[in-house]
Amino acid sequence: MTATASNAYGSSFTAHMVLARWTEEDGWSRPATLPFGELPMHPAMVGLHYGQVVFEGLKAFRGRDGGLALFRPEENARRFRHSARRLAMPELPDDLFLDAAEELVARDGHVLGDGDARSLYLRPLMYASEPDLMLRPAREYTFLLIAFVTGGLFGDADAISVWVSHDQSRAMPGGTGDIKCAGNYAPTYLAQNRALEQGCQQVVWLDSEERRWIEEAGAMSLFFVRGGPDGARVVTPELTGTLLPSVTRASVLDLAADLGHTPVVERVSLEQWRKECETGEMTEAFSCGTAAVITPVTRVRDAGGDWVVGDGAPGPVTRSLRSALVDVQHGRRPDPRGWLHAVAAR
Numbered sequence: 409m410t411a412t413a414s415n416a417y418g419s420s421f422t423a424h425m426v427l428a429r430w431t432e433e434d435g436w437s438r439p440a441t442l443p444f445g446e447l448p449m450h451p452a453m454v455g456l457h458y459g460q461v462v463f464e465g466l467k468a469f470r471g472r473d474g475g476l477a478l479f480r481p482e483e484n485a486r487r488f489r490h491s492a493r494r495l496a497m498p499e500l501p502d503d504l505f506l507d508a509a510e511e512l513v514a515r516d517g518h519v520l521g522d523g524d525a526r527s528l529y530l531r532p533l534m535y536a537s538e539p540d541l542m543l544r545p546a547r548e549y550t551f552l553l554i555a556f557v558t559g560g561l562f563g564d565a566d567a568i569s570v571w572v573s574h575d576q577s578r579a580m581p582g583g584t585g586d587i588k589c590a591g592n593y594a595p596t597y598l599a600q601n602r603a604l605e606q607g608c609q610q611v612v613w614l615d616s617e618e619r620r621w622i623e624e625a626g627a628m629s630l631f632f633v634r635g636g637p638d639g640a641r642v643v644t645p646e647l648t649g650t651l652l653p654s655v656t657r658a659s660v661l662d663l664a665a666d667l668g669h670t671p672v673v674e675r676v677s678l679e680q681w682r683k684e685c686e687t688g689e690m691t692e693a694f695s696c697g698t699a700a701v702i703t704p705v706t707r708v709r710d711a712g713g714d715w716v717v718g719d720g721a722p723g724p725v726t727r728s729l730r731s732a733l734v735d736v737q738h739g740r741r742p743d744p745r746g747w748l749h750a751v752a753a754r
């Protein structure tokens with residue numbers, strides 16, 4: 409399918425794509441910028457059959473000064489290499505990843521007008537493109553970068569409700585939960601459908617061993633707020649190896665400290681979440697990610713009974729963290745850590 413005009417998330421792409429190939433003999437080719445379009449595909453392509461496919465998601469924003477900037481792309485380049493290594497794929501050097509991202513933003517970033525509140529979502533992908541059905545790592549790979557404009561996965565004012573999955577897991581110890589491989593996502597669709605049937609927007613994943621500890625919500629990181637609004641404890645589960653080391657999660661921990669809160673990394677059990685909401689100790693919860701930005705979580709649906717977080721409305725700590733994040737991304741707030749990676753016009 410080629411690009412179509414649509415408001416749906418990720419179905420209408422910009423005019424170009426960047427492509428590079430890797431072979432055992434020659435390593436990586438120079439990335440080429442091509443018109444966005446279909447690719448030839450061999451029916452025995454390894455990526456299609458055995459899932460040797462990794463991807464990333466990052467965004468570029470139009471700043472207050474009119475320039476374009478990528479948000480922390482170095483982190484995505486590093487995670488992309490980490491994902492590739494785990495699936496026995498060649499690592500794309502960070503400079504090639506960053507060059508490709510800059511090139512696509514420079515070419516197609518004009519789709520973001522001055523003062524545009526939307527962003528350009530970039531999707532880097534690497535797949536095993538060798539045609540061969542032997543069960544072993546492929547000897548040919550394709551790197552691809554495409555982009556689309558988005559206003560966010562959820563609307564600005566939206567709060568979501570979540571449904572707790574007790575029987576299906578997203579990740580297991582020793583598995584691939586800490587990387588972004590294609591195979592992590594389709595197995596979540598059935599649980600996501602069940603969440604929708606329960607009237608919820610997202611699934612909450614528990615750890616697969618004890619089915620007790622909260623890990624993530626859908627394809628997002630989760631945060632909990634204790635106390636507040638001045639000087640809250642902003643809590644997120646620790647990265648045990650089954651959670652994705654999310655760039656937004658790391659950014660929120662830093663911004664929480666900047667806003668005078670105490671960032672806390674610790675395991676939170678489902679039972680604690682319920683009890684602390686009942687006692688009022690836990691005042692807010694939110695999910696976050698590149699696509700979701702920061703989205704309040706206000707209701708929890710569980711087989712053991714439902715509960716409401718705080719007063720059931722988006723809370724002040726969540727709202728101020730969201731504003732702080734979006735303001736840094738659009739150059740409206742100081743960027744002391746150098747998260748913005750300016751893209752020069754080419």
Ligand SMILES: Cc1ncc(COP(=O)(O)O)c(C=O)c1O
Nearest residue numbers: 627628629652654655656697698
């Ligand atoms: C499973 C999972 N958790 C969390 C996130 C959020 O990560 P990030 O903030 O790097 O987008 C994502 C999205 O990439 C994800 O797929």
